[in-house]
Amino acid sequence: MLKTLRVPEATVTRLSIYSRFLERLDRNGVTTVSSGEIAEGVGVSPAQVRKDLAYFGEFGTRGVGYNVKDLLKYTLKILGLDQEWSLAIVGAGNLGFALCTYRGFNVRGFHIAGVFDNDPTRIGKRIGHLEVQPLERFPEIVQSENIRIGVIAVPISAAQEVADLMVKNGLEAILNFAPVALNVPDHIEIRNVDLSVKLEILTFNLAFRAAQSL
Amino acid sequence: MLKTLRVPEATVTRLSIYSRFLERLDRNGVTTVSSGEIAEGVGVSPAQVRKDLAYFGEFGTRGVGYNVKDLLKYTLKILGLDQEWSLAIVGAGNLGFALCTYRGFNVRGFHIAGVFDNDPTRIGKRIGHLEVQPLERFPEIVQSENIRIGVIAVPISAAQEVADLMVKNGLEAILNFAPVALNVPDHIEIRNVDLSVKLEILTFNLAFRAAQSL
DNA sequence: TATGTTATGTGAATTTAATAACATGAGATC
DNA sequence: GATCTCATGTTATTAAATTCACATAACATA
Known part of the structure; x- marks a missing residue:
């Protein structure tokens, strides 16, 4: 799952921002989200969102998007926030x-x-x-x-x-x-x-x- | 003096940091500083310092360096901090x-x-x-x-x-x-x-x- | 089960930024 | 005043990040 590439710090920064956006979606009961919606929500391009996530694996379903709860869990884990x-x-x-x-x-x-x-x-x-x-x-x-x-x-x-x-x-x-x-x-x-x-x-x-x- | 190029935001960020570093030098009575010393003081490369300043003009003296008070004044002016x-x-x-x-x-x-x-x-x-x-x-x-x-x-x-x-x-x-x-x-x-x-x-x-x- | 639709994942192209390298010119030295 | 030293300013090079474009795969529909 975890690819072994140098991850740009800007990507980590955005990941942190995506993660917080996903938390909000989750709280609002949203279950599925597309890269375009994330992009819109945080102010970057959809391609950027997908590229950023691609450093760490494949988390979405083609034609559908991302499961909010799952993606949130993944981003938190990547950021090390699954521990205290x-x-x-x-x-x-x-x-x-x-x-x-x-x-x-x-x-x-x-x-x-x-x-x-x-x-x-x-x-x-x-x-x-x-x-x-x-x-x-x-x-x-x-x-x-x-x-x-x-x-x-x-x-x-x-x-x-x-x-x-x-x-x-x-x-x-x-x-x-x-x-x-x-x-x-x-x-x-x-x-x-x-x-x-x-x-x-x-x-x-x-x-x-x-x-x-x- | 002011060239008309798109200035990267990263350059403006560093300019703000250089500026604060120069304030400290000035308070300490330092009158001249080189790009290398600025670089060392704020944690970037000397070439980066010169490149950043080059967006806005020529502020130094070859073989000598920059006059601290003058460069501070210029950086403050560029950042718009010569006004309240x-x-x-x-x-x-x-x-x-x-x-x-x-x-x-x-x-x-x-x-x-x-x-x-x-x-x-x-x-x-x-x-x-x-x-x-x-x-x-x-x-x-x-x-x-x-x-x-x-x-x-x-x-x-x-x-x-x-x-x-x-x-x-x-x-x-x-x-x-x-x-x-x-x-x-x-x-x-x-x-x-x-x-x-x-x-x-x-x-x-x-x-x-x-x-x-x- | 075939077809259409949609949004992902990714390789290529482009743009942007950082680094390196060097020519230039100011001052110091003799 | 000629020469040497040094750090700037700038061009060329390299590296990095972003955007583009499209093939791919999942799902829905008929």
Whole structure:
């Protein structure tokens, strides 16, 4: 079933989006869907949808389409979301707080197993069922909760230090919200989420493209 | 100075990142930088940096490099950040709250001119210098504050409705944090930020690629 | 059971983006 | 002021991603 080709990251990105769209269809009781409907629903081309899925196997029925429940199950499995992943969030400021309560993190196989900060005014504060822990307890909780993924939600100035701590404690992947390139060993999976980049794409399009067309 | 070529969005994305890196260099008193140093600092190739800049003109000096202050100024100008942009954030939940206080939104030419919600328990709440406004005041404040960009920080179920409201009130660009594809007219610039996609790229890499190499 | 319809899966063609390689020119050195 | 060094700007090359187009197969219908 699983072909052994290099899968473009853009394909994985879209797979995640298809997957969430399928969840919605499923909740609405839709049982069958075509590549065209998925494409329409998420804003890509039908060929793109089929090509993306083709990296991983054949999931549809010619002349019919895809079974929503099945395809959802497959996409979740491909993304590794058929298992639960424990996360550690470091940084309990406004962003860390928002991430702790973010549904997208809590419903799709993710379990926030620890929130950490080194600011005494934040330690002990409750966020939902969680309590902000001092950074000193990071190693212990990572181990006891079997945490493999870390989320960095601290200011730029502290980000590298936190990344180092994560690497040192054996985390395998890092999601970094600080707008800075972090230095980590090659075997660590790291991705950055920069909240303002997309905003600046918008201003570029409004300002620059507008200026060009004059 | 401004060449008239289609600029890849990936280039604009990187430009935004270069720009922030240059800000940091400038704060640290660095006056000159090479494409190699920028590349190193943000995690791309030197050729990529030069290629990206070449879309917009010649900013460096051969044999020397780029003047940090000048290049920063140019990149900001290209991104449209030499002017101030007023934003409206709709949704004053945890995410909306975090965005209001997010430095990246507040320092680089952006001015949050209004936060809106329709939940009575949130209306009137203060977020920094802002006060959460009822959605009814959206048209009035958009007009008086000259708001051109809207940020959607509401749940999926309300996102399309909010987008419609933004379009109807003449906003030109939308940054959407709800994980759903929104329907807007072609002349509206829209970009989605999906907080969990990157997380799922990480789990894909940990789970799927790990399974393949077995 | 044959025929028509429909949507998949895929190989080829096209477009787009990234990398490599090099000619150019600015400044430094002697 | 001639020469050398260095990093840019740019062209050529390679690689990658997307789109196109169609053969294929499943189902429905008569």
